[in-house]
Amino acid sequence: MIDDLNDLYQQVILDHSRSPRNFRALANANRTSQGHNPLCGDNVTLYLRFEGDVIREITFQGSGCAISKASASILTECLQGRTKGEVEALFERVRAMLTTGQVGGDDLGKLSVFAGVHKFPARVKCAILPWHAVLAALEGKSDPVSTEEGGD
Amino acid sequence: MNLHQPQTPPSEPPSASPLPPTVFDWxxxxxxxxxxDQQVNGRPLVYLDNAATSQKPLAVIEAIERYYRNDNANVHRGIHELSNRATAAYEGARTRVAQFLNARGPDEIVWTRGTTESINLVANAWGAANLRPGDSILLTEMEHHSNLVPWQLAARRAGARLVYLPVTGDDxxxxxxxxxxxxxxxxxxxAFTHVSNTLGxxxxxxxxxARARERGIVTVVDAAQSAGHLPVDVQAIGCDFLAFSGHKICGPTGIGALYGRRELLDPMPPWQxxxxxxxSVDFFESQWDAVPHKFEAGTPNIAGAIGMAAAIDYIEAIGRDRIFAHDQELAAYAVTGLxxxxxxRLxxxxxxxxxxxxxxxxxxHAHDVVTVADRFGVALRGGHHCNQPLMRKLGIVSTARASFYFYNTAAEVDRLIEVLIEIRKFFGGS
Structure with missing residues (x-):
């Protein structure tokens, strides 16, 4: 039981939720997007400086649970310098990991700390929220993305 | 700990579990x-999410089963025996709700799917006949979305405006x-709530x-959180409408009722x-049935109504004044521990x-508290509790919530406090 909890709330996750990295607005951002989870009221705003096909800089702001905040924080660390295609491929890998718990190789790096989330189905959407937001930003969509189709 | 000294002896013990005359054995x-009686994540279940929905006693489960096994038929149209039985049980349940609320008669009780549909009925039917451009609807800042969104829709349809009675703050x-x-x-x-689902x-x-009546203003009471917990007497309250749900008073989901004063219900147009x-129905025009049937289109939730009446029998046998005293003692005990x-922050x-x-x-975050509490077998609610405007007013996005009913015990409150202390440690609090 406590093992499950330690899988979900790994030290890395707790550390990032307490001291999120790249937690600020980006003055020269050319892409921004918002993610919203209407069930918990969580909000994340992502700021990207996206040049050519590469994310040169990425930061975030917002409020949320430990899982969503750590997910956004680690995402900003992992996506600096990545191309749109790389981010899309990574997203598919992360989504598979969140729903099956399978990491599959070591190229996910720090993102693999979220593998324990799959034992907590209600929390998968917390981890995935910033990913939906970053994909929307890369598509150039300005409408806020939501974890729910309808809302509460 | 002696949680509650009964103030009055039990009136009518439920047949399933006879109650001792002096000490109430919760x-x-x-x-x-x-x-x-089950383990959740390897620990005994402590169910503290009663404001979301209550659990169901055997008396209710069996009443529904009995109906489907023995009496199931459609109501109001059959000549045959089963239809007569189903109609008698369904209309008998309406009479039971009328007694439960001390309405003047069963024709003041409309069956609905629950509190939300009851309020939507008033917002639609009363609203269509009475709201005009320039009118206002007064709500309070502590309303559940179910007593807020229907009025936003009604106001938009009529060109009316919403006004809010403020809440003082964390208190x-x-x-x-x-x-x-x-x-x-x-x-x-x-329109206002009797008991706040977030603040208590x-x-x-x-x-x-009384204040509204002096000014000729129609009142709607949201009794979702009160009807099963404290005495609710519509004549003593003096409201025009009152809404509540079966599932929060030990009954099934999908059934609820609207009380409406006959004088207001009669002239209201149907809404479905x-x-x-x-x-009678012609190709181009129809005549409505009398109240309350005018507001009940289609085959109703017959088993739900019967289950809700069984729930009313069950909680009336305990007594709502006694249930409320128990709720309040548990809440006060929890507040001391918290x-x-x-x-x-309380x-x-x-x-x-x-x-x-x-x-x-x-x-x-409340969701982290609730996730960890669940691993210890304690069921809480975390979120905005369908109170987003109130959350914004308090400058927060969500809270964790424990909500009690008569089957909860002081030992369960002790367990809640222990688990919260563990959660603080887990997340690195000192």
Whole structure:
């Protein structure tokens, strides 16, 4: 039981939720997007400086649970310098990991700390929220993305 | 700990579990709720999400089963025996609800799917006949979305406006100093909750209704959190409409009722059309049935109504004054324990609180608190509790909430406090 909890709330996750990295607005951002989870009221705003096909800089702001905040924080660390295609491929890998718990190789790096989330189905959407937001930003969509189709 | 000294002897013990005449044995009632006796994540279940929905006693489960096994048929149209039985049970349940609320008669009770549909019915049918451009609807800042969104829709349809009676802050009381100024033309209707599902505040409903009545303003009371927990007498309260749900009073989901004063229900137009709500239908025009049937289109939730009546029998045998005293003692006991936890922010009134306790633990998000509590077998609710405007007013996005019912015990409150202390440690609190 406590093992499950330690899988979900790994030290890395707790550390990032307490001291999120790249937690600020980006003055020269050319892409921004918002993610919203209407069930918990969580909000994340992502700021990207996206040049050519590469994310040169990425930061975030917002409020949320430990899982969503750590997910956004680690995402900003992992996506600096990545191309749109790389981010899309990574997203598919992360989504598979969140729903099956399978990491599959070591190229996910720090993102693999979220593998324990799959034992907590209600929390998968917390981890995935910033990913939906970053994909929307890369598509150039300005409408806020939501974890729910309808809302509460 | 002796949680409650009964003030009155039990009136009519439920046949399933005879109650001792002097000391009320709350623990013994737990045997009527098989669901409570289980392990969750390897720990005994502590169910503290009763404001979301209550658990169901065997008496209710069996009443529904009995109906489907023996009496199932459609109502109001059959000549055959089963239809007669189903109709008698369904209309008998309506009479039971009327007694439960002390309405003047069963024709003041409309069956609905629950509190939300009851309020939508008033917002649609009363609203269509009475709301005009320039009118206002007075609500309070502590309303559940179900007593807020239907009025936003009604106001938009009519060109009317919403006005809010403020909440004082973390103490969660209505700012009654503003009432006289706000309860005035062009306000046509005042809708408010009896008990707040987030703050546990018990509003002075009789006084609010009396003030509105003096000014000719129609009142709607949301009794979702009160009807199964404290005595609710519509004539003593003096409201025009009152809404509540079966599933929060030990009954099934998908059934609820609207009380409406006959004088107001009669002239209201129907809001849904179909079978069972007409007296005659032509190709181009129809005549409506009398109230309450005019508001009940289609085959109703017959088993739900029967289950809800069985739930009313069950909780009336305990007595709602006794249930409320038990709720309040558990809440007060929980508040004492919660206040002793460093870094805990408590919401709601310091005293005279219903069995609902909302809090935040340090800066730990409510969903993290609820996820970890669940691993210890404790079922809480975390989120905005369908109270987003109130959350914004309090400057927060969510709270964790424990809500009690008569089958909860002081030992379960102790367990809640222990688990919250563990959660603080887990997230690195000192």
């Amino acid at each position: 623990e013994a009632l737990r045997a009527d709720f098989p669901i409570l 969660g009381l209505l700012d009654l100093s503003r009432l006289d100024a706000l309860l005035a033309p062009p306000v046509k209707l005042f 505040t018990v509003n002075p409903v009789s006084a609010l209704c 059309g179909g079978g069972d709500m007409i007296s 206040r002793a936890i460093p870094g805990l 919401f709601g009134p310091p005293e005279h609180r219903a069995g609902v306790v909302s809090f935040l633990l340090d800066d730990i």
